[in-house]
Amino acid sequence: xxxxxxxxxxxxxxxxxxxxxxxxxxxxxxxxxxxxxxxxxxxxxxxxxxxxxxxxxxxxxxxxxxxxxxxxxxxxxxxxxxxxxxxxxxxxxxxxxxxxxxxxxxxxxxxx
Amino acid sequence: xxxxxxxxxxxxxxxxxxxxxxxxxxxxxxxxxxxxxxxxxxxxxxxxxxxxxxxxxxxxxxxxxxxxxxxxxxxxxxxxxxxxxxxxxxxxxxxxxxxxxxxxxxxxxxxxxxxxxxx
Numbered sequence: 001x002x003x004x005x006x007x008x009x010x011x012x013x014x015x016x017x018x019x020x021x022x023x024x025x026x027x028x029x030x031x032x033x034x035x036x037x038x039x040x041x042x043x044x045x046x047x048x049x050x051x052x053x054x055x056x057x058x059x060x061x062x063x064x065x066x067x068x069x070x071x072x073x074x075x076x077x078x079x080x081x082x083x084x085x086x087x088x089x090x091x092x093x094x095x096x097x098x099x100x101x102x103x104x105x106x107x108x109x110x111x112x
Numbered sequence: 113x114x115x116x117x118x119x120x121x122x123x124x125x126x127x128x129x130x131x132x133x134x135x136x137x138x139x140x141x142x143x144x145x146x147x148x149x150x151x152x153x154x155x156x157x158x159x160x161x162x163x164x165x166x167x168x169x170x171x172x173x174x175x176x177x178x179x180x181x182x183x184x185x186x187x188x189x190x191x192x193x194x195x196x197x198x199x200x201x202x203x204x205x206x207x208x209x210x211x212x213x214x215x216x217x218x219x220x221x222x223x224x225x226x227x228x229x230x231x
Contacts (some may be wrong), residue, residue, distance in 0.1 A: 043222030
């Protein structure tokens with residue numbers, strides 16, 4: 001069955017460092033992959049989308065890589081700030097009318 | 113600002129009560145909206161796809177008679193949890209893509225969720 005794995009344990013890093021979150025998947029051939037941020041008691045907020053034929057995408061302090069051979073995406077936040085503390089979800093989509101499947105998310109805590 | 117509004121944000125009610133949750137797209141038309149449920153420390157689970165002017169499509173294991181979905185206009189979808197019981201307590205979230213649903217590039221815009229607690 002399709003499976004998305006994100007490190008369910010919280011990731012604690014020092015302010016100013018680069019945070020790297022991992023999303024691995026199995027039994028899936030996504031056309032594209034999305035990353036969302038979710039704060040407690042709130043709905044997810046879209047951050048970045050990367051297509052299967054793209055290796056890397058950047059947006060301000062965010063960078064996403066997508067390796068379809070390894071079946072893995074890495075999400076980086078450079079110069080992390082306490083305001084970046086949240087849960088980050090990866091989501092896979094096979095394209096067209098297929099539904100989006102979400103991972104469990106990784107909770108990031110940036111320590112001042 | 114928010115592009116999808118969800119109401120109410122928090123509901124506490126007695127077992128057996130029916131609860132209606134509204135999801136509105138604020139500045140765009142959404143022919144399709146999605147309803148998710150999220151239990152603590154678990155991922156978002158798609159419950160159903162709401163289609164304007166037609167019946168909703170439910171995911172396997174979701175009771176359509178328990179979770180009634182109505183998408184009567186291009187900006188409003190409602191989810192009614194009928195005869196709610198404590199096991200229905202969860203965080204319910206709606207979302208809508210801002211463009212053509214078949215466009216793989218469209219991210220989901222989410223509401224802020226409804227925390228449902230059944231006593």
